[in-house]
Amino acid sequence: MGLLNRLDNPYEGGGIVLGTVEDLLNWGRSKSNWYLHFGLACCAIEFMAMNASHFDFMRFGTIPRTSPRQADFIMVTGTVTLKMAERIKILYEQMAEPKYVISVGSCSNCGGPYWEHGYHVLKGVDKIIPVDVYIPGCPPRPEAFEEGMIQLQKKISQQAIFNKRKKLAAEDKNQ
Amino acid sequence: MGTNDIFDILKTEFGDYILEYKDQQPVDPYILVNPDQLFDICHTLRDKEEFQFDYLMSLSGMDLGEKLGVVYHLYSMNHKHKVVLKVSVPKEDPKVPSVERIWRSADWHEREAYDLMGIHFEGHHNLIRILCPYDWEGHPLRKDYQAPEFYHGMEVS
Numbered sequence: 473m474g475l476l477n478r479l480d481n482p483y484e485g486g487g488i489v490l491g492t493v494e495d496l497l498n499w500g501r502s503k504s505n506w507y508l509h510f511g512l513a514c515c516a517i518e519f520m521a522m523n524a525s526h527f528d529f530m531r532f533g534t535i536p537r538t539s540p541r542q543a544d545f546i547m548v549t550g551t552v553t554l555k556m557a558e559r560i561k562i563l564y565e566q567m568a569e570p571k572y573v574i575s576v577g578s579c580s581n582c583g584g585p586y587w588e589h590g591y592h593v594l595k596g597v598d599k600i601i602p603v604d605v606y607i608p609g610c611p612p613r614p615e616a617f618e619e620g621m622i623q624l625q626k627k628i629s630q631q632a633i634f635n636k637r638k639k640l641a642a643e644d645k646n647q
Numbered sequence: 648m649g650t651n652d653i654f655d656i657l658k659t660e661f662g663d664y665i666l667e668y669k670d671q672q673p674v675d676p677y678i679l680v681n682p683d684q685l686f687d688i689c690h691t692l693r694d695k696e697e698f699q700f701d702y703l704m705s706l707s708g709m710d711l712g713e714k715l716g717v718v719y720h721l722y723s724m725n726h727k728h729k730v731v732l733k734v735s736v737p738k739e740d741p742k743v744p745s746v747e748r749i750w751r752s753a754d755w756h757e758r759e760a761y762d763l764m765g766i767h768f769e770g771h772h773n774l775i776r777i778l779c780p781y782d783w784e785g786h787p788l789r790k791d792y793q794a795p796e797f798y799h800g801m802e803v804s
Contacts, residue, residue, distance in 0.1 A: 554799070
């Protein structure tokens with residue numbers, strides 16, 4: 473009942489929360505990500521299950537967009553053929569910064585079953601666009617999608633916004 | 648109507664253009680025909696009262712080593728019978744008459760066979776690649792196909 477009591481008086485403690493602006497912005501960015509869904513093969517079927525009520529992907533604050541201009545990250549789900557690779561590159565370039573990429577499934581991670589003899593398959597989508605999170609599996613379970621989304625949120629929430637170059641230089645010195 | 652009956656009727660009508668009838672169990676019996684008269688043969692198969700093959704179930708290309716082949720699986724909705732037609736053409740000059748005007752479903756099938764096997768279907772209204780990119784070189788499902796190293800700067804294998 474402690475929680476309910478607190479709801480009666482939400483400003484208990486003066487309503488002051490101490491923190492940095494950067495944390496606040498990163499918190500907002502990481503918890504409200506719109507994605508460009510790029511379903512290419514059977515991973516996209518799993519992704520539909522992920523979007524449906526059982527796993528409810530939208531509780532991560534994501535909304536599927538059909539236009540790259542409105543998307544924060546792109547989910548490449550499936551086999552990237554050479555024909556499609558050029559289109560993916562164009563779509564990625566059309567997205568507004570900051571942008572992220574989640575690569576889903578063995579095919580888009582490294583070529584999957586076509587890793588050696590597929591004349592028509594790109595051996596990993598990271599050969600044309602930078603990937604932030606890889607989700608393994610063939611296809612991955614919806615739980616793996618959730619884990620991937622959590623990893624992306626973690627990555628975004630740790631990013632530097634202010635004095636980015638200074639921080640990166642300091643990190644380089646520390647390493 | 649069995650394939651051997653169809654073979655007999657076609658043989659009386661087209662003579663030497665109907666090459667042979669083969670029945671090797673467990674595969675379907677088939678009729679090998681000469682590609683020169685293929686269009687007329689298919690037209691007869693579709694329109695003749697006792698055949699009425701109104702459904703082209705599948706059209707596939709084959710690489711037979713020295714030759715290329717095309718296989719037609721036909722079915723009749725009225726008579727509930729089916730037949731398999733085969734043609735083979737030399738690899739240097741693989742030209743087969745298009746049956747796209749007889750069965751419209753042959754349109755994309757022939758484009759696929761052209762794309763992956765390099766069989767030229769004469770009379771097709773739009774014989775362009777269907778799966779590979781338009782500027783792809785070679786026909787990937789041929790047995791002597793060598794994949795390129797790069798495509799538009801992307802490593803192929």
